[in-house]
Amino acid sequence: MKYRDFVSSLFWMCFGTVFCIYAWQYGLIGGPGIPGPGCLPFIVGVSLISLSLTIFIPAILSLKGKRQSEKTRLFPERDSWRKLLVALAALLAYGIILESCGYLLTSFLFMILVLRWIEPQKWRTVLICAVLATVLSYSLFTALKVELPIGFFGI
Amino acid sequence: MDLVHHFSMAFQVALEPLNLLLCFIGVFVGTLVGVLPGLGPTATISLLLPVTFKLTTVQAIIMLAGIAYGAFYGGSTTSILINIPGEAASVVTCIDGYQMARRGRAGPALGISAFGSFIGGTFALVLLAVLAPPIASAALNFGPPEFFALAFLGLTLVTYLSSGSMVRALMMAFVGLLMGYIGADIVTGNERFTFGMTKLIGGLDIVPVVMGLFGISEVLLNIEKSSETREVFQTQIKELLPTRDDWKKSSGAITRGSVLGFFLGVIPGGGALIASFASYALEKRIARDPENFGKGDIRGVAGPETANNAGAGGAFIPLLTIGIPCNVVMAVLMGAFMVHGVIPGPRLMEEHPQLFWGVLGSMYIGNVLLLVLNLPLIGLWVKILKIPYSLLFPLIFLFCLIGAYTLGNNTQDVYLMIIFGVAGYLMKKNGYEPAPLILALVLGPTLENGFRQSLILANGNPVIFISRPISAVFIFVALFLLLSPPILKRFGKKRPGLLVEGKEDF
Numbered sequence: 001m002k003y004r005d006f007v008s009s010l011f012w013m014c015f016g017t018v019f020c021i022y023a024w025q026y027g028l029i030g031g032p033g034i035p036g037p038g039c040l041p042f043i044v045g046v047s048l049i050s051l052s053l054t055i056f057i058p059a060i061l062s063l064k065g066k067r068q069s070e071k072t073r074l075f076p077e078r079d080s081w082r083k084l085l086v087a088l089a090a091l092l093a094y095g096i097i098l099e100s101c102g103y104l105l106t107s108f109l110f111m112i113l114v115l116r117w118i119e120p121q122k123w124r125t126v127l128i129c130a131v132l133a134t135v136l137s138y139s140l141f142t143a144l145k146v147e148l149p150i151g152f153f154g155i
Numbered sequence: 156m157d158l159v160h161h162f163s164m165a166f167q168v169a170l171e172p173l174n175l176l177l178c179f180i181g182v183f184v185g186t187l188v189g190v191l192p193g194l195g196p197t198a199t200i201s202l203l204l205p206v207t208f209k210l211t212t213v214q215a216i217i218m219l220a221g222i223a224y225g226a227f228y229g230g231s232t233t234s235i236l237i238n239i240p241g242e243a244a245s246v247v248t249c250i251d252g253y254q255m256a257r258r259g260r261a262g263p264a265l266g267i268s269a270f271g272s273f274i275g276g277t278f279a280l281v282l283l284a285v286l287a288p289p290i291a292s293a294a295l296n297f298g299p300p301e302f303f304a305l306a307f308l309g310l311t312l313v314t315y316l317s318s319g320s321m322v323r324a325l326m327m328a329f330v331g332l333l334m335g336y337i338g339a340d341i342v343t344g345n346e347r348f349t350f351g352m353t354k355l356i357g358g359l360d361i362v363p364v365v366m367g368l369f370g371i372s373e374v375l376l377n378i379e380k381s382s383e384t385r386e387v388f389q390t391q392i393k394e395l396l397p398t399r400d401d402w403k404k405s406s407g408a409i410t411r412g413s414v415l416g417f418f419l420g421v422i423p424g425g426g427a428l429i430a431s432f433a434s435y436a437l438e439k440r441i442a443r444d445p446e447n448f449g450k451g452d453i454r455g456v457a458g459p460e461t462a463n464n465a466g467a468g469g470a471f472i473p474l475l476t477i478g479i480p481c482n483v484v485m486a487v488l489m490g491a492f493m494v495h496g497v498i499p500g501p502r503l504m505e506e507h508p509q510l511f512w513g514v515l516g517s518m519y520i521g522n523v524l525l526l527v528l529n530l531p532l533i534g535l536w537v538k539i540l541k542i543p544y545s546l547l548f549p550l551i552f553l554f555c556l557i558g559a560y561t562l563g564n565n566t567q568d569v570y571l572m573i574i575f576g577v578a579g580y581l582m583k584k585n586g587y588e589p590a591p592l593i594l595a596l597v598l599g600p601t602l603e604n605g606f607r608q609s610l611i612l613a614n615g616n617p618v619i620f621i622s623r624p625i626s627a628v629f630i631f632v633a634l635f636l637l638l639s640p641p642i643l644k645r646f647g648k649k650r651p652g653l654l655v656e657g658k659e660d661f
Contacts, residue, residue: 004584004585004586005585007585008581008585008586008587012326012330015330015333016329016333019333019336019348022347022348023347026340026345026347030342030343030607031615032614032615033610033614033615033616033617034607034610034611034614034615035606035607035610036343037340037342037343037345037347038347039607040332040336040602040603040606040607041333041336041347041348044329044332044333044336045329045333047325047329048326048329048330048333051322051325051326051329052326054322055322055323080379083378083379084375084378084379084580087374087375087378087552088573088577090552091371091552091556091573091576092570092573094556094569095556095560095566095569095570095573096566098556098560098566098569099566103557107553107557110549110552110553110556111549111553114548114549114552115545115546115549118378118545118548118549119378119544119545121545121546125546129546129549133549133550133553137553137554137557141206141557141561144206144209145209146205146206146208146209146561147561147564148557148561149560149564
């Protein structure tokens, strides 16, 4: 947990710093006693950085002198990496091809990918579920008059 | 006389055939996501939001609110039958509910939780109808200092009552506030933190953020665990109706659960989750035979299940009368109001009486529908429980994706959702809860505008925050809560936070 605390608190410090720098440029003071556009963001950013430090400092102190092997592993199983990457790739791919391929085709391909390569199902199950999910969701959304993207195949 | 007039209007709106149908769909979907572990009301409301675009505001809110309170009925089913809470507010129901099921008393456990839920929900609705008008008229006099103080107190309570470390909860609240500053500054019109992206000028849209943090990230967390099979308790569910003895034993728990749950629901950061825990603790403490708890005591089911529904009803008060959402589900519901061009707050009741009373009436009818859905149809939900997660999660993904796309018919929202899905996954893995972030994101503008407008009003004199009685009280309470944990620690005591892993903060 300590290694993770180190990384996460470092991230939040950077996050806070970016906002502080921009907030400073927007102007902290709008007039005598009146806060400017950057005032509250700056205060909140500084607060975030200081709270991150209360996690960062103990983490870095306890990390000192320890070997790399003692870092906790982020993923419980080796297989997790693969599943997560497939899931992310599938999600991103959906966004990329949705508008050009249309709802029906994209959703069908997405369902096949996700059903087959994350928790592998039999091909029969994959195909049945993919078709059902695509057709039923399509009819549901069109019945509710939600406009779904139509791809270059006209579907 | 007013009350009679309001009630007749409420039922007139709620009983329109289409509204009745939408109410049914809402509570049906609510029960469904309550039954299904891995999908909670927060994500569901946000991903069904686009579906309501073509509906009127009244219709949309009737349906979405149905999901919000319906989820608690379904949640108890999974707790009792498979010892897995369908959503976080049913965590405590597992303790005694599952034990009852193992002793062959699954029927009465399900029965008492459905009746308890109904009583708690109805009680909350009656109080809502009675208390909302005076609160709203008091809130009409609120100026910027009061709104600042209220938002400040709300955020403090959310972090104070959140599960786990308060430092981390505060950090998440700060992150949410920072994200809330993205977009055009209301006072000066300057663009802030948009990093050159036109998408961000209007501010960060809460809906894709919620879908990512509560929908996608939850699935990512679930699929990396090895696929375990859920085992539904194999027993004949018979005699759903609790016996006279059961009623006698649990009537006290139900009464206390209703009152406690309602008031905990009204508090920002409170809501159904805390209500159910508090009710369980209370019942155990005042019982003459506390050793029976954990061994299938019906009071341990009746109390919390009543309380979480009363809490879910109570949580509507701050949103509908002041415009302050006190938990994540209410924050998403507030987003739904805004999408339809209605700003919930003190003027809601005056400007949209049809909406306010219609939704209230539909909630009453929804509770009756839920009782019907959950008692005779319990077999249906048990069947749904048998669908393996490996077939379910692709569907959750698909609905999130299409929900995000149809928000504005562009893929930017899809990417935004994916980014927050990954962020939520990493946050939860490292001990950061997303709930304070969402509330801060929603309350951020109220907080900032209140702060700056107050100081402009007072010509820069900060005394304005404590010279007005209401805002002074709120600010002092908030400061006390912020400073009390370190002081309590010195005396070796803990803050009454909930050290339980909630799947979703309600």
